[in-house]
Structures are given as structure tokens and as C-alpha cells.
Amino acid sequence: MRNFVNVVERSFSLSSSLLLHLHKVQFSPRKNCIISIPVGSHWISPHLAPISEVIDHCKRLTTRVSFDEGEVKDDNLSQMLNAVENAPESATSKIGTAYLHNLCKAGNLFTAVRLLQLLCDKNIFLGPSAYNIILVAASEKNDIAILSQVFKDLIVSCQSLPSTSYLKLARGFVKTDDDVQLLRLVKEVSEMTFPSNLMVVNRIIFAFAECGQFDKALLIFEQMENLKCKPDLVTYNTVLDLLGHAGRIDEMLCEFASMKEAGIHPDFISYNTLLNQLRKVGRLDLCSVYFQDMVESGIEPDLLTYTALIGSFGQSGNIEESLRLFNEMKTKQIRPSIYIYRSLIASLKKMGKVELAMNLLEEMNASMSNLASPKDFKRTRK
Template sequence: MWWLPPAAALLRRSLAATARLSAPGYLMLVKQPTARTNSPMTVRCLQQCGSHNTDDDRVSQAFKRCCSTIASSGASEASPSAAYVKNLCRSGNLVDAVRVLRQLHDEQIHVGLHTFNMLLQHTAEANSFALFAKVFRYLLLSKLPPDSTSYMNVAKAVQKLDDCELILKFVRELLEITHQRDPTVMNRIIFATAQYGHIDKSLVIFEELKKYQTSLDVVTFNTVLDMLGKAGRVDQMLREVKLMEELGHFPDIVTYNTLINCLRRLGRLDLCKRFAGEMLERGITPDLRTYTALIDSFGRSGHITDALEMFQKMKKSHQPSVYVYRALISNLKKAGQFELAQKLTEDMNSSASELIGPEDFKPKNKGRRFRKKG
């Protein structure tokens, strides 16, 4: 009797099941969006008809090729299955690809993150959110940590949804899986969706998380505050700061830097001073970003004395940066204090080799940055 490796035996069962799903007995029906829903998302449903004919030749040939791959390349158990899923994606047979993924999950055969990301990309591009949601759930259940590509695909899929109920259903399903984990998954979904330009959809997710207080942390609020501040929604940002403390999540250095930087850009010096004072009262030491934002804010608003006082405080605990020198010198010139500006310029040039440069301000978490595609 011909003996098959475990991976080949499992793959034969997977391919047989896939062949039955690909047979004429299963038809893909596409429901076009109506004027009432006005949604670009195509809703796909699978209906079973009477016939159960199978394409034995196709399955047999696919199986032989995969077995040949196992024998000739010594590939790991997951490789042939991943290759087959890839081929199904390339052929546009996403329903079968997701069903194979489910069977592999049920059999506890693991595929790599690349395979999940490939399926997420294809289902998102095909506007099949139901399939997309299944793939992302299987990814979370696999215990593989999603990467920036995974979350970018979530943002791409969510942006095509006009129905908030579908978004909320998706969030609730994810919370069922992640309720005993930290809120990283939901935090990154909020971040990615906002980075993709869909702030309101990020806020829909955030509002749902408020119902499950264990699914929130300081990072969640910091992400939302930054998003609201960049959008100029000051009042809403301040409400969330208040709620943050009411729920027992106290601001950290990132919170205050986010608030002060956003308010500085919006010209709200009064609020910058308020949060800087609150920060010091709570024993949180300002860092270089905090000082830079405050000095620039004071200088731009004509409060040169406050800016210089803050600059002297900064020098006691931090090496000044090129940014803060240039900002302060520029603001002094605008205020007509050319002699003092010249003195600071000489001070900057004499200590140029010791100053903090642009590379020290680069974000450390590069994986969390997404490009918004037009």
C-alpha cells in the first residue's frame, strides 16, 4: 500500500472538500447594492443547489502536484497547503480558499502570516467583507500576531463599508477572541483606520469599545486623542481626556505630549499652559518633545519671556535640540529682539556637535505607519 506523509494525507482531504465546493452544485451569487443601502460593499452569499458532482480529474492532478512538491523539496507540512491557497486566490476562488483555511485551522495545521495577509488583501480588494472578517478571525485564533500589513488590510476593508452595523459586528466578533488579551489589536485597528483617512469609522469602533471597559487602555485614548487633535476637534478631544480619567486611565507623558502638540498647532496657548502645569503637578517630568512644543508655542504667541524661561528649565535636564534653538531664534527675530537672537545663534553654533539632531525625533514604531492610497 502506498504510504502518504501526514501533510499529503491532510491535503488530499482538504482538496477533496475544496473540489466539492468548487463543483457546479455551488454557485456564487452577487447581490448588487440598492439605492436604499447606497453601499459600495458587495454582499456575497453562497447557495447550495441540488447537484453534488465533483471534478475528480482536477483534484487528482492538483493533489499529485502537491505530493510531488513534498517529495522533491522536503517542504514543511504547511507549505503545500499554503501554496494551494495561493493558487485559489490567484484564480479568484476566494470562497474555496477561505474554506481550505478553515479546514487547516480545524486540523491544527498552521500557515504563515504571509498566507493570511495574502487572503486579507484579496478579500478586501474583492469587496467581500464577510470573507475578510473570517480570515482575520482565523488569524487571531492562530495566535500569530498581525503585522502592519494585516492592519493596513483591515483599514482598506473597513473604508469600503457604509453600514456601521457591519463594522460593529466585526468589532464584537474580535472582542470575543481577544477579551483575555491586552487591547493591542483594537488599538492598532483604530490607528490604521484613522491613518487611512477614516476618522469617523475609527470613532465608531472606539465608541463600541467604551461598552467593554476592559478593552481600553491608555494607548487607546492616546491614539484617539492624537486623531482628534490632528482633525482640529478640540472640544471632542477634551471630552475624551475627561472620560479617560473617569474610567481610571491616567494620562502619561505620551498623553500630555499629544495634547500639547495638537493644541500648539491649533494656537490654543491657554490649554497648552494648563496641561503643562497639570503635568508638572502630577510629577510627570517633561521630555524634549514637551519642552520643544511649549517653547515654540510661547514664542509664536509673543510670550518671549515665558519661552526663554522654559528654555532655561529645559537646559537643566535635557540637551537642547537644533529644532528648539531654531524656533526660539526665529521667534526672537519676529519680536524684534535681534541682539538676543544673535547671542542664541552663537550659542547654538558653538555647541553644534552636542545638539540633538533630526534623527532623534524619528518615530520608533515605524511598523505602525501607513500610507493612505488615493
């Protein structure tokens, strides 16, 4: 019998009706012998029906739940609620999540939301992954009302949300241009999370930027004055990065100036963002300007800084400055990366300095095990 249960659970991801009975049933150590089944339970024996019929029976309770003009069949919803509530603590989340998955698959988002709310009323929290199931389903149906409500419920239920929840929220707005609904949601979330609302709004902006919805991210940023939270260094660094990736360099530089005017001091992330984006678009003259500003501000260049500068000076033909910076970083015991070596070698060959390029190639190959890795490009604030 244990093998049968494993098959059903794997095949149907802990289907609703099956789970309703299984957590009440005791199994004998003897093979295929059920000790007891609660009176009144309707059970299909695996010996009397093919597996397809058993699975169909498992689905029946969830798919039968529907709503007509907003009304839910209370008996089926109550059965699901009781099944989750009375399940062993270790199985509560799996059972509840299975119900939500099947409800969303059947298109019954209203019922899924109601089930979550009723569980919360009983102090049963399934975790962000359960809410994410509905967020995804609401996104697919472009149901912004349910998307917004579930995200607000999640904010209330969970002190710290994973980044996946913010990303799923942002993806839900991909198909809509209704900025009014977006700003209303952000405002409500901001009010619900005060006084820690700045962190939440920053993560929403970052999520929209990550999804490539730059205009919506900027819209939220521009409305922060109305949200009782002022932009901080994290906000500006996010905005600088998204403007740079969008190729809106002049706007990026304007926001950098606005940040300083607001009394927010740029950090190494701010400057590295500027240097990298300026190099990518060929604004090499400005790289020197902002590097000088960085040094005068007392901020030490790191691996990412040197990577951008060495590349930009090499592109502009100033190979001497690239080599000077390369030696400077090694003097400061900042390990070069393979990207810096390749950049220098390419620039030297382009300038006709083939012998020096070959020397650097040999140096790179000899120190391959000691070169900076991708994790060295990430530096945390102190």
C-alpha cells in the first residue's frame, strides 16, 4: 500500500481528495493491508479500480469547487480547510499547497485566495511559495485585482519576503499599462509596511527593473514623495543601474547629480555603475572625470573599477594609462581577472605592441589559478 501512495503522490503532487483521506488512514506493516478507514470516507481501492480512475477521484473535490457570481461552494471549501487544519504539522504546507495548485490549475483563483485567507484566520501560514502559486496564476490571467490582493496578504503574513515574490508581482504587470492600479498597490503596500516601507518599495523598484520594466520602476521612483519614504542610496543605485542598462545615459548622470544634491553620498557601487555604463556606450572622456571624482571622495577603487577603467582607456588608444592602472591595482594587491588580461592583450595587439601582448599572455597563463573569480567582482558595503 505504501508503494501505491508513493505512486499517487508522485503522479498527482499530493492531490486534494486523496490527501483528505490519507492523513486519517493508518497502514499496517503487512503489505497491502489497511487497518482502518474513517467511517463515512469514500475510498476507491487500488485493487478494484485502475490507477487512472483513482487519480480522477483525487482530482474531483478540487475541480468541483467553483464559484458562480463570486459565491463558493462552502462544503468543498470547508473540506479542504479541515483537511489542512487537521493534517500533521509536517504535512500541512504540502497539503495546502497541493490544494492551491489544483485550484489555480482549474482556474478557481477566487477559491484559492479564499482558502488562503481562511487558513490565515486560523493562524496557518503556508509560506511564500503557496502565495507565489496564485501570483503566477493571476499573472497568466492578467487578473491585477487578485494579484494585488494576494501580494498584500503575503506582506501582512510574512515579515521578510523572498525576492521571487517581488519578481512574480512585477511580472504580473507586464501585460498591463494601468499605472493607476500599480501606484495604488504600491501606496497601499507602503502604508501597510510603515516604518520599514522604504526597504519594501526599494525591492519593488528593483524587481520591476530586473524584469525589464524600466518605465514602471521609474514611475514608482518618481512617486516616492507621496509614499512617506524618501529615496536612499539603495534606491538611487538601483535607478542608476536601470537607466544605464536602458541606454539612458544622460538621465543616469542627472540622477547621479540629484543624489548628491539631496545629500546622499555615492558609494563604490554608484561610481562603478557609472563607469561601466559610460564605457559601454563609448563615453570614455567622462570615465576619467568620474574616476577622479571617486578618488577625491575618498572611495577606494576595486576590481570592478579597474576593469572598467582599463577597458575604457584601452578602447580610446591610451594604452599607457591602461598599463599604469594595471600595475597600480597589482601594487594594491587587487588580483587581476582574465577579463582585464584579455582586454589589455587585445588593446596591445591593436596598437601593434605584439611582443608586450605576448608577455602578458604568458603572465596570464602562468597565474591562471590565482586570477580573480566572478565572486571577487562582488563587494559588500562596510
